[in-house]
Amino acid sequence: MIIAERPSRLRAFTKAFFRSPTATIALCVFVAMSLAAIFAPLIAPQNPYDLRSVSILDNLLPPGEASFGGMTYWLGTDGQGRDMLSAMLYGLRISLIVGLASGVIALAFGTLVGLVAAFRGGWVDSVLMRIVDLQLSLPTILVALILLVILGRGIDKIIVALVVVQWAYFARTVRGVALVENARDYVDAARGLRLPPLRILFFHILPNCLPTLLVVATIQMAQAISLEATLSFLGLGLPPTRPSLGLLIANGFDYLQSGRWWISVLPGLVLLVLVVSINVVGDRLREVLNPHLRG
Amino acid sequence: MAEFILRRILQALLVLFVMTVLVFFGIHVIGNPVDLFASSECTKACLDEIMVNLGLDRPVWQQYLIFLGNLAEGDLGRSFTHGVPAMSLIWERFPATLELAVAALVIALVIGLPLGFYAGLRPDSWISKAIMGLSMIGFSVPIFWIGLIMILTFSVKLGWLPAIGRGDLVTVFGVRVSFLTVDGLRHLAMPAFTLSLLMMSMVIRLTRAGLREVMTSDYIRFARANGVPEYRVLGWHAMKNLLIPIVTVLGMEFGGVIAFAVVTESIFSWPGVGKMLIDAISVLDRPLIVAYLIFVVTMFVLLNLVIDILYSLLDPRVRLGAGAV
Numbered sequence: 001m002i003i004a005e006r007p008s009r010l011r012a013f014t015k016a017f018f019r020s021p022t023a024t025i026a027l028c029v030f031v032a033m034s035l036a037a038i039f040a041p042l043i044a045p046q047n048p049y050d051l052r053s054v055s056i057l058d059n060l061l062p063p064g065e066a067s068f069g070g071m072t073y074w075l076g077t078d079g080q081g082r083d084m085l086s087a088m089l090y091g092l093r094i095s096l097i098v099g100l101a102s103g104v105i106a107l108a109f110g111t112l113v114g115l116v117a118a119f120r121g122g123w124v125d126s127v128l129m130r131i132v133d134l135q136l137s138l139p140t141i142l143v144a145l146i147l148l149v150i151l152g153r154g155i156d157k158i159i160v161a162l163v164v165v166q167w168a169y170f171a172r173t174v175r176g177v178a179l180v181e182n183a184r185d186y187v188d189a190a191r192g193l194r195l196p197p198l199r200i201l202f203f204h205i206l207p208n209c210l211p212t213l214l215v216v217a218t219i220q221m222a223q224a225i226s227l228e229a230t231l232s233f234l235g236l237g238l239p240p241t242r243p244s245l246g247l248l249i250a251n252g253f254d255y256l257q258s259g260r261w262w263i264s265v266l267p268g269l270v271l272l273v274l275v276v277s278i279n280v281v282g283d284r285l286r287e288v289l290n291p292h293l294r295g
Numbered sequence: 296m297a298e299f300i301l302r303r304i305l306q307a308l309l310v311l312f313v314m315t316v317l318v319f320f321g322i323h324v325i326g327n328p329v330d331l332f333a334s335s336e337c338t339k340a341c342l343d344e345i346m347v348n349l350g351l352d353r354p355v356w357q358q359y360l361i362f363l364g365n366l367a368e369g370d371l372g373r374s375f376t377h378g379v380p381a382m383s384l385i386w387e388r389f390p391a392t393l394e395l396a397v398a399a400l401v402i403a404l405v406i407g408l409p410l411g412f413y414a415g416l417r418p419d420s421w422i423s424k425a426i427m428g429l430s431m432i433g434f435s436v437p438i439f440w441i442g443l444i445m446i447l448t449f450s451v452k453l454g455w456l457p458a459i460g461r462g463d464l465v466t467v468f469g470v471r472v473s474f475l476t477v478d479g480l481r482h483l484a485m486p487a488f489t490l491s492l493l494m495m496s497m498v499i500r501l502t503r504a505g506l507r508e509v510m511t512s513d514y515i516r517f518a519r520a521n522g523v524p525e526y527r528v529l530g531w532h533a534m535k536n537l538l539i540p541i542v543t544v545l546g547m548e549f550g551g552v553i554a555f556a557v558v559t560e561s562i563f564s565w566p567g568v569g570k571m572l573i574d575a576i577s578v579l580d581r582p583l584i585v586a587y588l589i590f591v592v593t594m595f596v597l598l599n600l601v602i603d604i605l606y607s608l609l610d611p612r613v614r615l616g617a618g619a620v
Contacts, residue, residue: 229437
């Protein structure tokens with residue numbers, strides 16, 4: 001990480017980031033939600049996947065109602081008698097895992113493609129960029145739909161679909177930045193020293209692409225979580241046994257017409273807060289890291 | 296010029312060809328449609344008969360060639376569940392989707408342009424900040440959840456608007472539309488608004504950014520110095536330059552809106568092609584799934600082709616720089 005090697009720049013960056021109160025709050029919210037998701041098994045009142053701890057007698061209780069066994073469901077229960085708070089904590093976990101895993105894989109793959117395209121140039125570059133153009137010209141939801149129809153349901157399958165719709169953004173971004181960096185003096189200097197090309201690529205050019213990548217990765221993660229929720233809502237993403245936030249919302253949809261709002265509104269609120277906070281952080285990162293604004 | 300257009304058309308055809316291969320062979324991996332038709336008493340012989348009837352006894356590559364041949368004649372096979380040609384189902388359902396998408400486009404412009412103008416003219420007021428915050432939510436929140444909240448508020452709690460269906464239809468030039476009846480409009484309101492949110496956020500952002508750039512330019516200053524009234528400066532001179540990026544982006548996004556209508560239509564049970572696709576997926580109606588995908592991809596490729604060609608006609612830099620981008 002180039003940022004870590006230059007503490008003064010890192011400090012300037014953090015200071016600039018936290019100058020915005022909105023972004024600071026958003027980051028805190030995101031960290032808090034991530035922690036809640038990581039420690040869900042410890043803090044959730046109930047294990048929603050364990051059928052023994054779920055009682056069908058407690059189904060469709062509104063928030064604040066007490067159960068048969070005396071336990072209070074602060075956020076109500078769903079159609080199977082699951083505690084909504086616990087289901088949401090576990091759902092948040094799955095949404096974050098899917099968003100993060102697909103983001104990291106897409107980032108790695110897209111970065112590799114982008115670097116190769118920028119560094120090799122010529123026909124390799126044109127072929128790769130044609131594929132990227134093609135990918136980006138099709139709406140993400142359509143590509144994801146096609147893939148999931150073919151692949152079927154499952155956490156690994158939705159991650160594959162999300163990687164396919166995301167990698168092209170990373171590839172294009174990295175290629176753009178790498179082309180600019182490639183023409184800079186320090187790369188010429190490194191070439192003059194006869195450093196191996198791969199070393200120049202990964203230790204000189206790549207670190208300078210990281211700030212831009214960080215911005216794209218943040219925004220892509222929000223998009224991925226949102227898209228996963230949408231696909232799960234349509235019944236195409238995750239299996240019903242391990243509901244993500246989107247699937248929880250979908251399950252609640254059937255009860256919405258009868259006025260039992262909490263089953264789909266509450267997970268939706270969690271999703272909303274999650275995605276908006278990631279986006280606010282991403283926006284702030286862009287402002288802080290954008291060279292035009294940095295001056 | 297002709298060379299550019301020709302190359303672009305060839306490229307579009309190549310994309311279409313690749314998509315037919317992907318879609319056709321991809322769909323063949325999933326499920327066995329024979330099970331859909333076979334009753335429980337069905338013996339080996341009757342299973343074979345169904346296979347032959349559906350043309351599934353031939354090797355896959357032969358099925359693909361037959362599929363391509365039929366495709367060239369505009370025939371995408373018969374729907375397994377409806378028993379009628381898949382294309383006729385799509386043409387029957389498509390006007391509903393198109394109406395929804397156009398209504399969403401209109402809503403996005405009617406609400407988005409004024410809000411973007413306000414935010415661009417008074418960037419520091421708290422109302423502008425609220426507008427920009429809302430546009431951020433429009434970008435990031437999954438629209439299906441907004442749809443749910445609207446159903447909860449306007450149908451379940453307040454009872455103002457119907458939550459499902461298209462309402463009363465009127466036939467105009469042989470196409471049945473909702474927006475000309477009061478009942479149809481009430482049905483159209485929520486789905487169209489939900490679908491418009493993404494475009495609306497885009498319009499707000501583009502208008503604001505464009506306006507802030509345009510307002511500092513010389514031609515606006517000269518117009519003001521010449522005593523041109525403010526409403527004319529904004530509504531005519533600034534607007535002309537603002538609309539270029541907005542029209543471009545919306546034109547490119549429109550295909551995406553049709554694809555995204557899948558979500559909106561499922562929530563509001565709007566009887567368009569998107570709802571049909573989700574239903575087809577749930578029963579593994581292969582020809583219908585393939586037909587929908589080919590249809591939407593074709594539409595998308597054509598839309599991009601037209602935009603590219605129009606662009607190259609308007610802006611010579613595009614065609615000179617083509618290929619080198």
